[in-house]
Amino acid sequence: MPINYSITHAIALNMIWEKQFYVTANREWKVKVRRTGNRGRYLKISSYPDYKQSLRASADKYKSYLQITSDEWEVFYRTAKGLKDSRARAILDKLVGI
Numbered sequence: 001m002p003i004n005y006s007i008t009h010a011i012a013l014n015m016i017w018e019k020q021f022y023v024t025a026n027r028e029w030k031v032k033v034r035r036t037g038n039r040g041r042y043l044k045i046s047s048y049p050d051y052k053q054s055l056r057a058s059a060d061k062y063k064s065y066l067q068i069t070s071d072e073w074e075v076f077y078r079t080a081k082g083l084k085d086s087r088a089r090a091i092l093d094k095l096v097g098i
Contacts, residue, residue, distance in 0.1 A: 022088065022089055022092050024089065024092055024093050024096060027047055027096075028047070028048045028049070029045055029046065029047060029048060029092060029096065030045070030046050030047075030048040031043055031044070031045050031076055031080075031092065032044040032045075033073070033076045033077050033080045039058070039060070039062045040058060040059065040060025040061075040062055041058070041059040041060050041070070041073045041077075042056055042057060042058040042059065042060070042062060042065060042073070043056065043057045043068070043073065043076055043095075044056055045057065045092070045095060045096065053096075055095065055096070057072075057073075057095055059072065059073035066095060068091070068095070072087075072091050075087050075088050075091060076088060076091070
């Protein structure tokens with residue numbers, strides 16, 4: 001059981017939510033919704049399954065990440081928690097340049 005506790009504890013500290021998959025322009029994208037102490041709220045977006053393209057988008061103006069609004073981050077947070085939001089695809093299209 002210590003392994004499960006460590007995983008749960010790490011997730012609670014870093015606030016990493018489940019991956020979401022989206023298809024845009026015949027490409028599948030994996031989005032991880034994260035919130036950490038030093039980076040704040042951000043999305044980690046990778047092409048799937050090849051992982052050849054990846055980017056990060058921050059709602060808290062972290063470094064050189066792409067900038068998103070708090071509302072845009074919240075859309076992905078809610079979808080990671082199981083709520084459907086039709087705006088997620090439009091936001092992702094904007095971020096990946098489609």
